[in-house]
Amino acid sequence: MLEYEELEEIIDTVTSKITLANRMGELETLLEKWELLDLIRSEPVYETKKDGIILVIGDSEVKENNLDGIIKSLGLDKNRFEFCLGYDKPKTYQYSKLQYNTNYRAVIFGPVPHSSTGKKDSGSVIAEMKSHEGYPRVEVLSSNHALKITKTNFKNKLEELISENYI
Structure with missing residues (x-):
């Protein structure tokens, strides 16, 4: 002593x-x-439910049933996935419902219009969600340096999230 x-x-x-x-x-x-x-953490760290919903949003040439097949092949429950595919639907999607909603685990983006309702003062809804607290994890799918949903990058992203034990 x-x-x-x-x-x-x-x-x-x-x-x-x-x-x-x-x-x-x-x-x-x-x-x-x-x-x-x-x-020094003044607020608790925001955490979503590990078994929460995975939102896939953006324009896609890959059909939803093909994405469902990939989900099933990886042993994931397709009921955990919500799709908002196409170029026009993401413009008016209610992104605000995602903030501080622990039921959503991740948002996987393909191409979305820059003028979406959820972008607020940011350049895009993706930038808005990445730079503000309370949103689920944001993942962006790209191919050849452009936003794009393909069978391969969708499967690879899910495998990455699985290997991290995130989903």
Whole structure:
């Protein structure tokens, strides 16, 4: 057991390190290293249900029944999936219902119009959801550097989410 003076010296040193880390913008890193990061989290981390709905949204040349086949081949329950396919439907989709809705686990985007109702002040609804709290995880499907839903990238994305134990 330490004497009071020895303990006070340690407290002063720790306080100095915390103050310096804060000034240098490294407080989170320091607290994470000390496994004390939860001390500065003012709000609980938002988490969705692991068995929640996976929304697939965007224009797709792949038919919904083909996507259902991929889902089934991976052993996933097709009832967990909600589809909003096409180019016009995503324009008016109620994206606001996704925010702080723990029933939605992920949103998988294909091509969607930039002028969608859910974009608010952001450049697109995808940017809006990625940059604001309370939305489910956002995944974007692309092929040849363009947003696109293909059988291959859809299957690969689901396999990735499964391997992460996310879905």
